[in-house]
Amino acid sequence: MADQYGFWRLLAEGLRGHTGWKPAWRDPEPKAEYDVIIIGGGGHGLATAYYLAKNHGITNVAVLEKGYLGGGNVGRNTTIVRSNYLHTGNVLFYEKSLQLWEGLSNDLGYNVMFSPRSIINVFHSDSARDADTRRGNQMILHGADAVLLDREGIRREAPLVDVDNPRFPVYGGLKQTRAGSARHDAVAWGFARGADRRGVDLIQNCEVTGIDVRNGQVVGVQTNRGPIRAKKVGMAVAGNTSRVGKLAGLRLPIESHVLQAFVSEGLKPMLHNVITFGAGHFYISQSDKGGLVFGASLDGYNSYAQRGNLPRVEHVMEAAVSFVPAVSKVRMLRSWGGVMDMSPDGSPIIDKTPIEGLYLNAGWCYGGFKATPGSGWCFSHLIANDSPTHHIEQMRLDRFETGYVIDELGAGAQHNLH
Amino acid sequence: MLIPCPHCGLRPSEEFVPKGLAEAPRPALGGRAKPDGPAWQNYLHLRDNVADHNHEYFHHALGCRSWIVVHRHTLTHEVTGATMAADFWKADKPATTGTQDAKSPAAETAEDGQ
Ligand SMILES: Cc1cc2nc3c(=O)[nH]c(=O)nc-3n(C[C@H](O)[C@H](O)[C@H](O)COP(=O)(O)OP(=O)(O)OC[C@H]3O[C@@H](n4cnc5c(N)ncnc54)[C@H](O)[C@@H]3O)c2cc1C
Numbered sequence A: 001m002a003d004q005y006g007f008w009r010l011l012a013e014g015l016r017g018h019t020g021w022k023p024a025w026r027d028p029e030p031k032a033e034y035d036v037i038i039i040g041g042g043g044h045g046l047a048t049a050y051y052l053a054k055n056h057g058i059t060n061v062a063v064l065e066k067g068y069l070g071g072g073n074v075g076r077n078t079t080i081v082r083s084n085y086l087h088t089g090n091v092l093f094y095e096k097s098l099q100l101w102e103g104l105s106n107d108l109g110y111n112v113m114f115s116p117r118s119i120i121n122v123f124h125s126d127s128a129r130d131a132d133t134r135r136g137n138q139m140i141l142h143g144a145d146a147v148l149l150d151r152e153g154i155r156r157e158a159p160l161v162d163v164d165n166p167r168f169p170v171y172g173g174l175k176q177t178r179a180g181s182a183r184h185d186a187v188a189w190g191f192a193r194g195a196d197r198r199g200v201d202l203i204q205n206c207e208v209t210g211i212d213v214r215n216g217q218v219v220g221v222q223t224n225r226g227p228i229r230a231k232k233v234g235m236a237v238a239g240n241t242s243r244v245g246k247l248a249g250l251r252l253p254i255e256s257h258v259l260q261a262f263v264s265e266g267l268k269p270m271l272h273n274v275i276t277f278g279a280g281h282f283y284i285s286q287s288d289k290g291g292l293v294f295g296a297s298l299d300g301y302n303s304y305a306q307r308g309n310l311p312r313v314e315h316v317m318e319a320a321v322s323f324v325p326a327v328s329k330v331r332m333l334r335s336w337g338g339v340m341d342m343s344p345d346g347s348p349i350i351d352k353t354p355i356e357g358l359y360l361n362a363g364w365c366y367g368g369f370k371a372t373p374g375s376g377w378c379f380s381h382l383i384a385n386d387s388p389t390h391h392i393e394q395m396r397l398d399r400f401e402t403g404y405v406i407d408e409l410g411a412g413a414q415h416n417l418h
Numbered sequence B: 001m002l003i004p005c006p007h008c009g010l011r012p013s014e015e016f017v018p019k020g021l022a023e024a025p026r027p028a029l030g031g032r033a034k035p036d037g038p039a040w041q042n043y044l045h046l047r048d049n050v051a052d053h054n055h056e057y058f059h060h061a062l063g064c065r066s067w068i069v070v071h072r073h074t075l076t077h078e079v080t081g082a083t084m085a086a087d088f089w090k091a092d093k094p095a096t097t098g099t100q101d102a103k104s105p106a107a108e109t110a111e112d113g114q
């Protein structure tokens, strides 16, 4: 069955007019009780269900999604996959995730179009070079890969970058060769299909409206399709974390903010890696369809609207043109926004909560797409065994109180700065 | 998005730098006493973060440089008023500045503080 979309199947279907395809997953009615309920059918919820079944043999699982699978941030991001982090608490986890990406299409029997086309973080000063050198060494120490490029290296690797920009001259860049991008929808669909085939119920149009707790222990959830019992409930609702947490009486260290992304008209190949601008926050790559895909930082104000404002659009276009002047000739096609679950130190939380049987997966800020397989891998382990894998030992919920934060940027406790 | 700075009047949002939700007052430093951990945790990190009317700190960085608290809706982005941050946590704070539309009931109703 793993070869449902394999060559022979495709050939056979081609010969009989594509009449034999079936829906990629079932559309089951919710049962009265499951061993585990996952709230949220985004990348992380689906990956968690998949690895619960695959790695831990727990298949009596439901994923409850209030809309449709993949309609949240997993279908709205700029798809950059990398593990070029500085702090141990992050790089260990993201490197695990990157390793899973490398075998993901084979594992799922579904082409997630992971394309390790490399990422280059360009820097524009001596001090930024020092910081990136330190980051590169730290990555290598944790088993990731990193190469330091000089100016000529940037000219060679990304000829469209304005290396001689008088205001922000390029000094070089930190390259991670194994990084790249993937097809966002395929990631959601691949995990969904894999989980469904292992017996997981994927229940769409099912909004969790209450979390039932008795004597400090989760006993189930209320939904718009009736109550469902479970002794273990995992939350993976990204931008809606505070609202779902509140259903269990939790006040969490999360603010919701809007991040915008942009795509241009389709063009011939002009950019073969992912590149980031070090003098402003800006990143750009070219999709397989030829569109330039890019984004920058948050709009900055708190938001649950999946749309941003024009001042940020202008700012992003300015950064684009300063970094890659050729973009000024390109027509933009569309822009959109997604709701980010911003944590006070910019790093995620994968942990138990004070409520027995209730698990939290949140705080992904704008970096959660790359985390999808790693998050599912580690969160499923936490739910199955009530203990973290070593990759997520620092991603604790109480770290803000204890001071053991993972502040990648050193920006301090302000949600919208990360 | 236009923001009604209590000092400068209605100004474009580009002039402001947002800092995040104003949900709890800043705890007192308390001299040499041991800091109040839970109060700081509450102030710095924890949020209700509602999809509804809320209060956010903004700095009028390219204007009068005041810190203000803006009353906004996080689903519609509608701005219903603003208060000087220095007054926001006072019990007898002055009235909120409304948006341009003087008849808008929002300016009066912008429920203050928590
Ligand atoms: C514009 C943009 C660009 C980004 N770029 C990148 C990038 O380049 N690289 C990267 O690594 N990351 C990126 N990200 C971040 C990444 O997309 C997110 O961190 C990640 O997708 C979040 O995890 P998820 O896929 O599980 O979230 P989602 O897909 O948002 O899933 C959460 C789901 O929970 C559901 N839900 C919410 N409340 C309830 C409820 N009460 N009951 C039932 N279901 C509920 C939602 O409907 C949603 O489907 C970007 C994000 C955005 C918006």
Ligand SMILES: [Zn+2]
Residues within 6 Å of the ligand: B005, B006, B007, B008, B009, B060, B063, B064, B065, B066
């Ligand atoms: Zn002002």
